[in-house]
Amino acid sequence: MLRRLGKWFGLAAAMVLGTPLLAMAQAAGTGGGGDGLRAGLIGLGAGIGIGIAALGCGMGQGKLAASAMESIGRNPNSTNQLFVPMIIGLAFVESLTLYSLVISFILQGKI
Secondary structure, three states: OHHHHHHHHHHHHHHHHHHHHHHOOOOOOOOOOHHHHHHHHHHHHHHHHHHHHHHHHHHHHHHHHHHHHHHHHHOHHHHHHHHHHHHHHHHHHHHHHHHHHHHHHHHHHOO
């Protein structure tokens, strides 16, 4: 089961890594038919990028909050010492998602 899952993740990673190479390719000298393909690949890359960023940041925020709540559950007196660093950590993780959103907007402007 793990091998099959690894194979699918490897195939998906190869497709994602191959997409930017096609997006940066120059259009053909005659006909100009590659412009639509370039625009589509930029849009696809922006969508996949923001999706991966949101997934990773969501998982990171969940793990951060779960660890803090578990620590508070084990030692309720540490609530005041854990709350502020947890909120700061959540803000830093959320800022990564916002940076990827800005990058996707920049890529959408290139279409």
